[in-house]
Amino acid sequence: MSEELSHPLEDYLRRRMIPHIWCEGCGNGTILNCFIMALNELKLDPNKVVVVSGIGCIGRISGYTNTDSYHTTHGRAIAFATGVKLAKPELKVVVISGDGDLFAIGGNHFIHAARRNLDIPVICANNFNYGMTGGQYGPTTPLNAWTTTTPYGNVEHPFNLVHLAAASGAVYVARWTTLHVRRLTESIKKALQKEGFSFIEVITPCPEIYGRYNKMRTGMDMMNWFKQASEIQHYSDPAKAEITPEKIIIGEFVDMEKPSYGRLLSEMIAQVQRKKGEGNR
């Protein structure tokens, strides 16, 4: 054969990095798939997209996307992305990272980027634990769940991420699971086009690490939980969307308009320059 067959999305993947490191049954590949589908459907120029990630299993995603990409220190993806976006506002800067990275060690950066209404989408892979280090509890681990550092059950209350994002000022907030690939892709497209800070929580299975301690040993077990428990309730109160074993409320929680930090900043700079120019005349 003279012509090599290629997948339509191949240009979005950094081939030298494939195969990926993720476990069987992990949902991170689904998130990567939905993300590059969204880029493709929006016909975004990959030369103008920057993917930034932190540390953890999903943190490796910036290596797999064939865009400019950067793998930061633990928790600092949003802070790094802030510098990129402000320095080159014409770039589409996306943060994709995990629940521990974004909400434990990086929690401060998340709430402040949301407050500023920085022009970036943040996609959080929530697998309820620290997978990369072998399954310790984190800021989203459900009460009573078992992990390697909650051998007697978790006695800490978890964050409700969509509530946190909404309260911090995000203009677009959604939650999906990796079962909802079409809706997730549409949601990512929406976030990529939104002015301001958008946040998508993706509940993702971690059967190898989290699931095995919590009676969901396979990817199918975890997906079955998502299927049974998830319920789409668009624009419901994010404060009441806590994840329980019985119910995972999904959908869009917030979709509003608010001038972004980038817009206000560039308007301010333009105004200063105008005044300075007048003063010089």
Added chain:
Amino acid sequence: MAEKSRAVLSGVHFMNGDIACAEGAIAAGCQFFAGYPITPATEVAERMAERMPEVGGVYIQMEDELASMAAVIGASYAGVKAMTATSGPGFSLMQENIGLAAMTETPCVIVNIMRGGPSTGQPTMAGQQDVMQAKWGSHGDYEIIALAPSSVQEMFDLTIEAFNLSETYRVPVIVLADEVVGHMSERIVIPTPDKIGVIDRKKPRVSPKEYLPFKPDEDLVPPMACFGEGYRFYATGLTHDEMGLPRTSSPKAQQRIVQRICDKIRKNADNIIMTKETMLEDAEIAVVAYGITARSALSAVRKAREMGVKAGLFRLVTLWPFPDRLIGKMAEQAHSIVVPEMNCGQIVREVERAAKKTPVTFLPKLGGEPHRPVEILEAIRRTY
């Protein structure tokens, strides 16, 4: 971007050191400042908040120093000259991402206006206690460059130099000033833009397909593509190969990257190091000093000469990489060396190491006030 003429405030000024530092950054082409307020570096931030919009740049006040340093690296990777300014406690927080900047070879400038530590210590008083932290503050092996200004003029000049060195070697450069130099006001001459040498990072000379983001040239420094230029590259704080891809279990990859990020500074040390030698030609006693301490030392050396004591001053302008060779050469002639420092003994250890057999007298000063010239003069006389 604004015209260069508006960016550079050419002329004679009476200016505060922190403000001169901000003006130096702007003259060097800085277009991005991210920081967090902290005494005694706040004036750098305040000046940048006012001046960045004027020159078409960005000032952002981040939520902490961890974020400030991360944002600076992000801006630099986006192709913009970037800096932050802080003091001891904030410098400690920045160490995490200074390591990331070293590992991903990011041109950037960190200004540390040193106050007294440890911990919150003496916010409004001077210290020279972060000298070793500047060199060794982040974990792992790496090299940085640190410059120690002694005057308001040098706050301007050395901040430009810091940007130029960071762009040349793709390395974080630290302007390691002290509270006295940061807060005092002096006469300063800002040259016209055509008299200011500005260096920009070297760009790839190959197509995106052939580009290896961490493949060095002969000077051990890799050309740097930036985001949005079509190179579509990947950078990570993990141990990586020339392609930039993680090679965390490869002893060879680890050896190569760590050795190179150290060697690109060590092997270029002679081109980096700046010192200022005064009356050392026939000196029997040499004072080695930096920052504000060097000003007191100069006064002491002059007094000693008036008294017939053959004293001279070796001023460290570059603290890191340390001028081993130059100190060694100087020590061959001097009978003894005096090192005054506003700490419990930091650069003196380097001097002792480089001076080999020549006896070194350490003159510490804690409390937040600089040495008085008479204190250094006394030490010179005691060792004579």
